[in-house]
Amino acid sequence: xxxxxPLFPLVGxxxxxxxxxxxxxKRVVHAVGVGAVGLSFAASVASFVRLLGPGPTSMxxxxxxxxxxxxxxxxxxxxxxxxxxxxxxxxxxAAVMTLVVTGVGxxxxxxxxxYMENDKSQARFFAYLNFFTSAMLILVLGANLxxxxxxxxxxxxxxxxxxxxxxxxxxxxxxxxxAFITNRVGDFGFLLGAGLLVSALGTLDIGRISEAxxxxxxxxxxxxxAALLLFLGATGKSAQIPLYTWLPDAMEGPTPxxxxxxxxxxxxxxxYMVARMHxxxxxxxxxxxxxxxxxxxxxxxxxxxxxxxxxxxxxxxxSTISQIGYMFVGLGVGAFSAGIFHLVTHAFFKSLLFLxxxxxxxxxxxxxxxxxxxxxxxxxxGTRLVFVVGAxxxxxxxxxxxxxxxxxxxxxxxxxxxxxxxxxxLAGAALTAFYMFRLIxxxxxxxxxxxxxxxxxxxxxxxxxxxxxxxxxxxxxxGGTIGLPRVLGGGNWLAGFLRTSTGxxxxxxxxxxxxxxxxxxxxxxxxxxxxxxxxxxxxxxxPARKLAERFRAAYGLLTHKYYxxxxxxxxxxxxxxxxxxxxxxxxxxxxxGIVNGAxxxxxxxSTVSIRVDEDVIDxxxxxxxxxxxxxxxxxxxxxxxxxxxxxxxxxxxxxVLMALVATVF
Amino acid sequence: MIPVNLVLGLGFVLFLxxxxxxxxxxxxxxxxxxxxxxxxxxxxxxxxxxxHLNSPRGSIFALFVIxxxxxxxxxxxxxxxxxxxxxxxxxxDDLNELKG
Numbered sequence: 001x002x003x004x005x006p007l008f009p010l011v012g013x014x015x016x017x018x019x020x021x022x023x024x025x026k027r028v029v030h031a032v033g034v035g036a037v038g039l040s041f042a043a044s045v046a047s048f049v050r051l052l053g054p055g056p057t058s059m060x061x062x063x064x065x066x067x068x069x070x071x072x073x074x075x076x077x078x079x080x081x082x083x084x085x086x087x088x089x090x091x092x093x094a095a096v097m098t099l100v101v102t103g104v105g106x107x108x109x110x111x112x113x114x115y116m117e118n119d120k121s122q123a124r125f126f127a128y129l130n131f132f133t134s135a136m137l138i139l140v141l142g143a144n145l146x147x148x149x150x151x152x153x154x155x156x157x158x159x160x161x162x163x164x165x166x167x168x169x170x171x172x173x174x175x176x177x178x179a180f181i182t183n184r185v186g187d188f189g190f191l192l193g194a195g196l197l198v199s200a201l202g203t204l205d206i207g208r209i210s211e212a213x214x215x216x217x218x219x220x221x222x223x224x225x226a227a228l229l230l231f232l233g234a235t236g237k238s239a240q241i242p243l244y245t246w247l248p249d250a251m252e253g254p255t256p257x258x259x260x261x262x263x264x265x266x267x268x269x270x271x272y273m274v275a276r277m278h279x280x281x282x283x284x285x286x287x288x289x290x291x292x293x294x295x296x297x298x299x300x301x302x303x304x305x306x307x308x309x310x311x312x313x314x315x316x317x318x319s320t321i322s323q324i325g326y327m328f329v330g331l332g333v334g335a336f337s338a339g340i341f342h343l344v345t346h347a348f349f350k351s352l353l354f355l356x357x358x359x360x361x362x363x364x365x366x367x368x369x370x371x372x373x374x375x376x377x378x379x380x381x382g383t384r385l386v387f388v389v390g391a392x393x394x395x396x397x398x399x400x401x402x403x404x405x406x407x408x409x410x411x412x413x414x415x416x417x418x419x420x421x422x423x424x425x426l427a428g429a430a431l432t433a434f435y436m437f438r439l440i441x442x443x444x445x446x447x448x449x450x451x452x453x454x455x456x457x458x459x460x461x462x463x464x465x466x467x468x469x470x471x472x473x474x475x476x477x478x479g480g481t482i483g484l485p486r487v488l489g490g491g492n493w494l495a496g497f498l499r500t501s502t503g504x505x506x507x508x509x510x511x512x513x514x515x516x517x518x519x520x521x522x523x524x525x526x527x528x529x530x531x532x533x534x535x536x537x538x539x540x541x542x543p544a545r546k547l548a549e550r551f552r553a554a555y556g557l558l559t560h561k562y563y564x565x566x567x568x569x570x571x572x573x574x575x576x577x578x579x580x581x582x583x584x585x586x587x588x589x590x591x592x593g594i595v596n597g598a599x600x601x602x603x604x605x606s607t608v609s610i611r612v613d614e615d616v617i618d619x620x621x622x623x624x625x626x627x628x629x630x631x632x633x634x635x636x637x638x639x640x641x642x643x644x645x646x647x648x649x650x651x652x653x654x655x656v657l658m659a660l661v662a663t664v665f
Numbered sequence: 666m667i668p669v670n671l672v673l674g675l676g677f678v679l680f681l682x683x684x685x686x687x688x689x690x691x692x693x694x695x696x697x698x699x700x701x702x703x704x705x706x707x708x709x710x711x712x713x714x715x716x717h718l719n720s721p722r723g724s725i726f727a728l729f730v731i732x733x734x735x736x737x738x739x740x741x742x743x744x745x746x747x748x749x750x751x752x753x754x755x756x757x758d759d760l761n762e763l764k765g
Contacts, residue, residue, distance in 0.1 A: 641761030643696075644688055651684065 012036025020123030033126030080202025186236015234270025255358030292332020299325030433528025672713030
């Protein structure tokens with residue numbers, strides 16, 4: 001049953017990709033693209049319902065053998081049967097992920113019908129989106145790291161294709177390349193980690209890895225190394241320090257792509273993978289601490305950059321990086337279900353925010369600069385309503401989804417004794433609320449700063465775009481109920497459901513302490529909103545400008561994104577180019593030198609050989625002839641040709657002969 | 666009875682005249698005639714010594730030489746005639762194709 005889930009979008013890819021571009025009308029393209037994901041969503045729901053009923057909580061479906069099993073000797077000298085199956089695993093964690101991917105994906109597909117209405121290559125767009133959905137589902141359902149890696153690379157490829165969807169724009173093409181190349185660094189880590197697990201345990205099957213790690217078949221050092229390498233892959237895919245720089249640039253893609261890939265699903269693949277491998281990370285311990293710290297540092301660091309961005313989508317991009325940081329904090333402090341909880345709620349409110357931002361951009365004919373917005377609340381009331389719901393959710397206002405998930409993460413950090421992580425996370429929450437409402441106020445309140453051209457075409461988005469927004473707004477508002485904490489009367493259903501996949505994190509905190517923490521984080525969030533209101537509505541941004549004047553250096557640091565792009569360009573890109581130039585020089589001078597030298601040697605030696613041939617060999621031959629001529633020169637004078645000379649010689653000879661005869665006898 | 670020394674002397678003189686004729690003359694016909702003289706000098710000596718020794722062998726040998734000389738003269742003149750037809754000369758100085 002569940003093996004069908006990734007298949008439907010794949011059929012959609014084939015239909016739209018092969019026939020759609022030429023033969024399908026727009027409506028057919030939309031029907032195929034949305035229908036494929038719709039069927040996939042239906043299959044996900046059906047599988048989920050079946051999982052809720054009695055029966056096993058984890059199912060594996062093997063479609064075939066990829067690499068037949070053979071004995072390999074692993075570290076420590078044991079023999080293991082190593083093979084890879086094309087196998088899917090369906091358990092609560094996969095169920096949650098497939099529901100999010102297909103559910104949010106379906107809404108975004110529907111929204112895309114409206115957003116891309118004027119685009120010429122819609123078949124290509126929907127084929128890519130379906131391809132992405134399929135790859136993401138393979139990633140989520142893969143029962144071993146190899147199958148997971150197929151999806152892992154598939155989503156990376158689709159990310160590249162979709163960021164660069166408008167490839168005729170240089171910025172888009174370059175952003176696609178940047179995303180792809182940055183991800184390759186992480187993917188290399190993933191491969192190395194998987195390779196280390198093969199050589200240590202002789203298996204890539206996630207279940208067997210978890211069992212083997214649990215039964216102590218692997219040393220702590222090896223486990224830490226493998227976990228950190230896998231986590232490097234996660235930092236690439238999920239845009240964490242140090243591999244986050246591609247995500248803001250990825251905003252060059254169409255907005256539905258940003259919502260689907262760069263907010264709701266692909267960027268959470270790293271979170272999912274760490275949660276999937278949680279036994280390995282827990283066993284290592286060190287790796288888990290690294291995850292928590294990378295997460296919280298990214299969360300705060302990205303939030304500071306979001307404070308000063310003027311591009312509406314880039315604010316959301318940094319916000320995404322920051323929120324994924326929170327998910328990693330949840331994983332890092334051992335509250336895996338909390339991390340997944342935040343993943344789910346984030347998928348709701350962040351795709352909502354992106355799609356709402358897309359609606360604004362669509363209404364303004366492509367304008368993304370918040371400096372040229374303002375006062376839109378009169379013109380886009382529907383968009384504003386859902387935007388505010390999303391912003392309240394991410395800011396952590398009590399009652400909305402983001403509050404519960406973020407609070408569960410921060411509570412778990414506090415409870416597990418990571419006080420520094422907790423404090424930083426709290427600060428980040430205040431920043432989050434501030435920058436989100438800065439965005440809201442700059443966009444919808446204050447004076448209108450629109451270009452006359454954009455003002456002229458200003459229109460509220462069509463129903464096909466607003467409907468998914470409204471559905472997502474409802475989900476962003478009430479999505480938190482799936483993980484309602486016990487102190488508030490909920491049973492934290494999600495944590496219980498995920499118990500078999502991610503284990504349970506028992507909170508040692510008293511209900512009173514938990515409530516106090518909640519109040520604190522709620523207060524911090526509301527303070528952030530109030531701060532943004534004061535700065536950007538009451539005083540119309542004046543304090544922000546004054547602050548930027550006063551702390552010019554710090555402001556420059558933020559607007560230039562801490563100069564990390566420049567650093568990477570200098571060190572990594574520049575280093576690669578320098579290496580390339582060195583190689584080119586080596587090629588031109590040394591290799592070509594050797595080749596040319598060999599040629600010259602051959603030429604010179606053949607010159608010598610010619611000289612030997614002409615002078616020595618021919619000389620000897622000619623010399624023989626010449627010597628004969630010289631020597632015979634004397635003798636030939638004897639041959640006078642006069643008969644009487646010969647006759648005289650005969651006579652003389654005769655006389656001499658006779659004299660001899662006479663002497664002898 | 667003629668003393669044998671005179672006969673030998675005559676033969677020797679004839680031989681010398683023939684030899685000198687062969688060596689110094691350049692006319693091929695003269696040279697062939699001188700050659701005949703050479704042979705006849707030898708014939709005289711053969712015949713004289715045969716008579717002196719009272720043996721027929723000398724005369725027989727002389728007869729042989731005469732026969733051979735006839736054939737030699739016939740072949741020789743034929744060659745000279747053939748040569749003359751090609752080069753229109755008898756002079757042996759022109760006969761230098763073998764000169765190195």
